[in-house]
Amino acid sequence: MLDKHDFAPLYIQLYRILRKRILDGEYKQGEKIPSETELMKSFQTTRGTVRNALSLLTSEGMVEQVRGKGTFVKLQQLKYSIWNFGGFTDYLKSRNEVAVSMVLDQKTVSVDGVDYFKLVRARGIKKERTVRYLTVDTSLLPVSLFPGLDRYDFGKESLYRVMKQDYGVIPTRAEISLSVEPVSDRVKDILQEDRSLTALLKAEGSVFDQNNAEIEKVSVTYSSSVEFKITANMA
Amino acid sequence: MLDKHDFAPLYIQLYRILRKRILDGEYKQGEKIPSETELMKSFQTTRGTVRNALSLLTSEGMVEQVRGKGTFVKLQQLKYSIWNFGGFTDYLKSRNEVAVSMVLDQKTVSVDGVDYFKLVRARGIKKERTVRYLTVDTSLLPVSLFPGLDRYDFGKESLYRVMKQDYGVIPTRAEISLSVEPVSDRVKDILQEDRSLTALLKAEGSVFDQNNAEIEKVSVTYSSSVEFKITANMA
DNA sequence: TAGTGGTCTAGACCACGGT
DNA sequence: CCGTGGTCTAGACCACTAG
Numbered sequence: 001m002l003d004k005h006d007f008a009p010l011y012i013q014l015y016r017i018l019r020k021r022i023l024d025g026e027y028k029q030g031e032k033i034p035s036e037t038e039l040m041k042s043f044q045t046t047r048g049t050v051r052n053a054l055s056l057l058t059s060e061g062m063v064e065q066v067r068g069k070g071t072f073v074k075l076q077q078l079k080y081s082i083w084n085f086g087g088f089t090d091y092l093k094s095r096n097e098v099a100v101s102m103v104l105d106q107k108t109v110s111v112d113g114v115d116y117f118k119l120v121r122a123r124g125i126k127k128e129r130t131v132r133y134l135t136v137d138t139s140l141l142p143v144s145l146f147p148g149l150d151r152y153d154f155g156k157e158s159l160y161r162v163m164k165q166d167y168g169v170i171p172t173r174a175e176i177s178l179s180v181e182p183v184s185d186r187v188k189d190i191l192q193e194d195r196s197l198t199a200l201l202k203a204e205g206s207v208f209d210q211n212n213a214e215i216e217k218v219s220v221t222y223s224s225s226v227e228f229k230i231t232a233n234m235a
Numbered sequence: 236m237l238d239k240h241d242f243a244p245l246y247i248q249l250y251r252i253l254r255k256r257i258l259d260g261e262y263k264q265g266e267k268i269p270s271e272t273e274l275m276k277s278f279q280t281t282r283g284t285v286r287n288a289l290s291l292l293t294s295e296g297m298v299e300q301v302r303g304k305g306t307f308v309k310l311q312q313l314k315y316s317i318w319n320f321g322g323f324t325d326y327l328k329s330r331n332e333v334a335v336s337m338v339l340d341q342k343t344v345s346v347d348g349v350d351y352f353k354l355v356r357a358r359g360i361k362k363e364r365t366v367r368y369l370t371v372d373t374s375l376l377p378v379s380l381f382p383g384l385d386r387y388d389f390g391k392e393s394l395y396r397v398m399k400q401d402y403g404v405i406p407t408r409a410e411i412s413l414s415v416e417p418v419s420d421r422v423k424d425i426l427q428e429d430r431s432l433t434a435l436l437k438a439e440g441s442v443f444d445q446n447n448a449e450i451e452k453v454s455v456t457y458s459s460s461v462e463f464k465i466t467a468n469m470a
Numbered sequence: 471t472a473g474t475g476g477t478c479t480a481g482a483c484c485a486c487g488g489t
Numbered sequence: 490c491c492g493t494g495g496t497c498t499a500g501a502c503c504a505c506t507a508g
Contacts (some may be wrong), residue, residue, distance in 0.1 A: 011478060037491060046479050051494090059294070067494045068487035072302075177464040180415050180436045199434045201415045224415065244496060270474060280485090281498050302475045303506035 002043050010045055011052035018053060022062055022073055032070045033063065100126045102133070103155050104190075108143065115143040118219075119154060122190050133190050134226050140217040145169065169209050171216070176205035183221060191223040200224060237278050245280055248285035253288060257297055257308055268298065296462075302451060335361045337368070338390050341427075343378065350378040351452075355388060356398045357425050368425050369461050375452040378420060380404065404444050406451070411440035413463075426458040 002010045027033045034042065039050045051193070054071060057063045064074045105120035118140055124133035139159065141149060146167055163169045181202040188195055202220050207216040237245045253268070262268045269277065274285045289306060292298045299309045331429055340355035359368035374394065376384060381402055398404045408455075416437040423430055435456050442451040457463060 011477080037492080037494095046481090048480090049478065052477085054494095065494060066487090067485070070493060178413065178436060180434055180459065199415055201413060201436065215497080244498080272474080281500090283499095284497065287496085289475095300475060301506090302504070305472080305474060305506095 002045060011049045011056070014039070014043060014045070014049065014053035015056045018057060019062065022057075029073050033073060035070055048061050050189070099158075100124055100133075101155050103138070103153075106150070106154070108150070109140070116140040117143055117146060117149045119159070121154060123219050133192070134190050134223045136187050136190060136221045138219045141215070145213075145215060148229070163215070169215055171207050171209060173208045174205055174218075175208070176203045178203050181221070187221060191221075193224060201226075237280060239243075242269055246284045246291075249274070249278060249280070249284065249288035250291045253292060254297065257292075262285045262308050264308050266308050269306060270305055276358060333357055334393075335366050335368075336390050336393075338388075339371070341385070341389070343385070344375070346375070351375040352378055352384045354394070356389060367427070371422050371425060371456045373454045376450070380448075380450060398450070404450055406442050406444060409442045410451075411438045413438050416456070422456060426456075428459060432459070435459060436461075 002013050006013060008016075018027075021027050022033075022176075036047055036050045036054070039053075040047055041046075043050070054065065057187070058065055061074055063071050065071045097188065100123070101114065101121070102122045104122055107118055109116050109118045118138070120138050122133040123135050123137060124131055126132075143149070146163070146169075149162070152162055160171060163171065169176070179202055180199045182198055183193075183200050185195060187200075188197065191200075193200070200223070202219065202221050204219045205217075206214045207218060209215045237248050239245070241248060243251075253262075256262050257268075271282055271285045271289070274280075274288075275282055278285070281453045289300065293300055296309055298306050300306045306431045311377070335358070337357045338354070339357055340353065342353055344351050344353045347458065353373070355371070355373050358370050358372060359366055361367075378384070381398070381404075384397070387397055395406060395449040398406065414437055417433055418428075418435050420430060422428075422435075423432065426435075435458070437454065437456050440452075441449050442453060444450045
C-alpha cells in the first residue's frame with residue numbers, strides 16, 4: 001500500500017513496487033500487468049498517479065503500453081559486455097589481468113549546493129613491468145552517502161568494493177550516454193594516444209543503487225584501443 | 236492557438252510551438268519561458284496539457300524546470316537519444332516525429348563468395364520544410380535470405396518493416412562494437428557537421444534473427460547531435 | 471508574501487482491440 | 490459491446506524561491 005506521509009511521492013512508491021515485482025519475476029516477461037484501472041483500485045489512488053508511475057517504467061523500457069490491450073512487461077535490458085560500469089577490477093580479474101589505478105585528482109567539490117567527493121583516476125592493466133592505461137574516469141560521489149570516503153587510497157582500493165563492503169551500497173543500474181569528445185593533451189599522453197588525434201569515445205551518466213537512488217555521477221574517456229561492445233535484444 | 240480538431244493532440248501541438256520558438260531564438264538560451272500558469276491562459280488549456288508538453292521538452296533536454304523559479308531554455312544542442320538498431324522509424328513515430336530516409340547507394344556486392352544487397356542511407360527527421368539527417372547507415376543483407384529486395388524503394392519503405400512483413404524475418408538481437416572513426420567530408424556535409432571535425436561515433440556489427448542467424452551486417456555513423464543512450468543492469 | 475513547479479484528485483470523452 | 494490506454498479538464502495543496 002502507498003503511504004501518503006512517506007518521504008517519496010506516491011507515484012515513485014508505486015513505481016518502485018511495480019519495478020520490484022517485475023525484477024522479482026512476479027510479473028513475467030511478455031505478460032500483462034494489471035490495468036491502470038485495477039492499479040487505481042488496488043492502491044487506492046487516482047489514474048494520474050498510476051500513469052506517472054507507469055510512464056517511468058515505460059521510459060526505462062521495462063514495460064510497454066498498448067492502447068486497447070494493456071501494459072506488458074518488456075524487460076529488453078540491453079546487456080553489454082563492457083568495461084567499467086559495475087566492475088572494472090572484477091572484469092579484469094576474470095580475464096587474468098592485473099588492474100591498476102592511478103589517482104589523478106581527489107577532492108571535495110560542491111555542485112548545486114550538494115557536496116561530492118570527486119575522484120579522477122587513470123585505469124588500466126599491468127603486464128610484466130609496463131602499465132597501459134585504458135580509461136580516464138571521473139567519479140562524483142555524494143558525501144552524504146559516503147562520509148569519510150576520502151580516507152581511502154583508491155590507487156590501491158577498488159571503489160566498488162569499498163562502496164559495497166564498507167557502505168553497503170550496491171550499484172545496480174547505470175544510465176549512460178555516449179558521445180565523441182575532444183580530449184586534452186594530458187589525457188592523450190596518459191592513454192598513450194597520438195597528439196594528432198582529436199577526439200575519443202566518452203561515456204557519461206549516473207549509477208543507481210537498488211532503491212534507484214543516484215549513487216555516482218561518472219564520466220569515462222576510453223583509449224582508442226578499447227573495444228566497446230554491446231549486445232542489444234530487440235524483441 | 237491550439238486546435239481541438241487537429242490530427243495531433245493538444246500537448247503535441249503546444250510542444251511543437253514551444254520548440255519552434257526556442258529553435259527560432261524567440262526564447263533564448265538560459266532565458267525563462269512563460270510559466271505553466273501563463274501558458275495555460277495564453278493557450279486556453281489546462282495545466283496537465285501544458286505539463287505534458289513541457290515534459291517532452293524536458294526529456295529532450297531543451298528546457299529545464301526548476302521548482303520555485305521557472306522553466307529555462309537549456310538548448311545544449313538538441314540531442315536525440317536514439318537506439319537505431321531495431322526501429323529507427325518506430326522510435327521516431329513514438330515521438331511524433333517524421334522519419335526520412337535518403338538512399339545514397341544501392342547495389343549487389345559479393346563478400347567472401349556470398350552475395351549481399353548493399354544499402355547506404357542517410358536517415359533523419361523532417362521538421363516543417365527542413366530535413367535533418369542524423370545517421371549514415373550501411374547495411375549488407377544476404378541475397379539468399381532476401382531475394383528481390385532491390386525492388387523496394389527504401390527512401391519510402393522502412394527496411395525493418397519489409398523484413399518483418401514481406402520476408403517474415405524478425406530482428407531479435409544485435410552485437411555492436413562502438414568506436415570513434417574519422418569521417419569523409421561527404422558524410423560531414425550530409426550530417427551538417429563542421430568540416431574541421433575529424434571523427435564521429437560509429438557503431439558496427441551484426442543483427443541476428445530469432446534463430447540466431449545473421450540477417451544484417453550494419454555500420455552506422457552518428458551525427459554529433461545524436462545522444463547514444465544505454466541502460467545497463469549490473470546485478 | 472506572491473509566484474513557481476511538483477504532486478494529487480475526480481471526474482470526462484476518445485480511439486483502439488478483442489468479444 | 491466492454492475494457493484498455495491516450496488525452497483533457499478543473500480544481501486542490503504543497504515545497505521551494507525570491508522580493
